[in-house]
Amino acid sequence: MKSRIILAAIVIAGLGGPAFAHAFLQHASPAAGDTLAAAPTQITLPFTEQLEPSLSGASLTDANGRDMSVAPAKVEGTTIILKPKPLAPGDYHVAWHAVSIDAHRTEGNYSFTVKP
Amino acid sequence: MIAILAAVRAAHFMSLMAAFGAGAFQTLLRRHGLGQAPAGMTRVFFPAMATLGLVTGIAWLFLVAGQMAGDWHAALDPGTLKIVLGQTEFGRIAVGRIGGLVLFWIVCAGRGRTRDPAAAFLAALLLGALAFTSHAAAAEGGLPLARAGNDAMHLMAAGFWVGGLIVLGALLWQHRSAPDRLIAPFGLFSRWGTVAVALLVLSGMTNAAIILPLRSVTPHNAYADLLAVKITLALGMIVLAVINRQQLVPALGKHNDGITRQLAYSVAVEILLGALVIGIVGYLGQMPPN
Numbered sequence: 001m002k003s004r005i006i007l008a009a010i011v012i013a014g015l016g017g018p019a020f021a022h023a024f025l026q027h028a029s030p031a032a033g034d035t036l037a038a039a040p041t042q043i044t045l046p047f048t049e050q051l052e053p054s055l056s057g058a059s060l061t062d063a064n065g066r067d068m069s070v071a072p073a074k075v076e077g078t079t080i081i082l083k084p085k086p087l088a089p090g091d092y093h094v095a096w097h098a099v100s101i102d103a104h105r106t107e108g109n110y111s112f113t114v115k116p
Numbered sequence: 117m118i119a120i121l122a123a124v125r126a127a128h129f130m131s132l133m134a135a136f137g138a139g140a141f142q143t144l145l146r147r148h149g150l151g152q153a154p155a156g157m158t159r160v161f162f163p164a165m166a167t168l169g170l171v172t173g174i175a176w177l178f179l180v181a182g183q184m185a186g187d188w189h190a191a192l193d194p195g196t197l198k199i200v201l202g203q204t205e206f207g208r209i210a211v212g213r214i215g216g217l218v219l220f221w222i223v224c225a226g227r228g229r230t231r232d233p234a235a236a237f238l239a240a241l242l243l244g245a246l247a248f249t250s251h252a253a254a255a256e257g258g259l260p261l262a263r264a265g266n267d268a269m270h271l272m273a274a275g276f277w278v279g280g281l282i283v284l285g286a287l288l289w290q291h292r293s294a295p296d297r298l299i300a301p302f303g304l305f306s307r308w309g310t311v312a313v314a315l316l317v318l319s320g321m322t323n324a325a326i327i328l329p330l331r332s333v334t335p336h337n338a339y340a341d342l343l344a345v346k347i348t349l350a351l352g353m354i355v356l357a358v359i360n361r362q363q364l365v366p367a368l369g370k371h372n373d374g375i376t377r378q379l380a381y382s383v384a385v386e387i388l389l390g391a392l393v394i395g396i397v398g399y400l401g402q403m404p405p406n
């Protein structure tokens with residue numbers, strides 16, 4: 001009986017762990033408000049959950065609202081990846097939307113700066 | 117729209133859980149030779165639950181398509197629906213579930229002896245498939261099948277409780293002038309109900325551990341607050357069930373008409389509390405847990 005209780009406790013403990021159930025942005029690279037000495041070659045947006053690739057994405061625009069990505073964002077597992085064009089010094093805006101596999105949608109945006 | 121989506125979700129859960137519980141308890145009653153709920157009631161109840169399940173299942177798919185696209189107008193956009201149905205986990209499961217809901221409707225519209233167990237079996241499968249698009253299944257961590265299975269067990273245990281109570285309510289009406297005939301069905305429900313409540317509590321605690329780690333609970337966590345309301349209502353159901361089992365059902369043998377009426381009120385309140393709990397579940401599924 002005691003061993004069954006211990007086994008049940010292990011199973012329950014194993015089921016736990018980090019859990020969010022809506023996809024939230026964890027730590028973007030570059031991060032919100034960053035001022036970079038060199039232009040980034042990739043925007044990486046890792047989320048807390050598996051994403052639906054067909055309904056998740058991101059965009060990168062400059063201060064004039066021009067699209068600065070070379071191709072549509074790629075979604076790999078829990079991460080959205082965006083390849084930017086060569087970025088001149090200035091302010092840039094990242095807008096993202098993420099749909100988790102439990103069908104919930106989250107979205108957000110932030111800015112970073114490339115120094116002259 | 118979120119409120120409509122939550123209400124549709126709750127109605128869908130309610131229809132399948134009630135059909136599962138009623139079908140399973142009717143099957144148990146037949147196996148033990150303890151009679152059945154009135155045929156007139158079940159001829160209406162099962163098709164009504166199947167129709168509600170099918171209509172809300174389809175409505176849920178359209179509404180979720182709008183939610184996923186971030187635009188409620190997209191709920192009726194063929195392009196969006198094509199992407200949701202063909203390229204998302206929710207859509208792929210929804211396609212299978214709608215086929216299952218049609219089969220469920222056909223089974224529930226029947227009148228043979230196999231209707232009740234078949235309806236319970238299909239409702240269990242349809243509830244189980246729902247668990248694969250739940251918060252618990254989507255949460256990070258290992259053992260996704262075990263997490264979805266635990267969620268499915270939670271839904272089925274709650275369904276047995278609520279659906280079984282609906283059958284008991286029908287039996288109370290049928291045998292209102294012959295309380296002796298209620299003792300055995302209530303005794304059977306008590307035995308199986310105890311197992312269902314134990315599974316419900318265990319799977320609920322496991323679900324909470326998966327979805328809501330203690331470190332994510334903050335003083336202003338609306339999800340945790342609503343979960344606490346749900347647990348309080350469920351505890352109210354448990355208290356009523358204990359009173360029924362320990363006091364009212366044993367008194368049935370004494371041919372006290374007042375006891376039958378008290379039992380009927382108690383079962384009605386338990387069903388109402390169960391409906392409120394399922395209504396809250398509809399909202400919880402739309403809220404971020406942290």
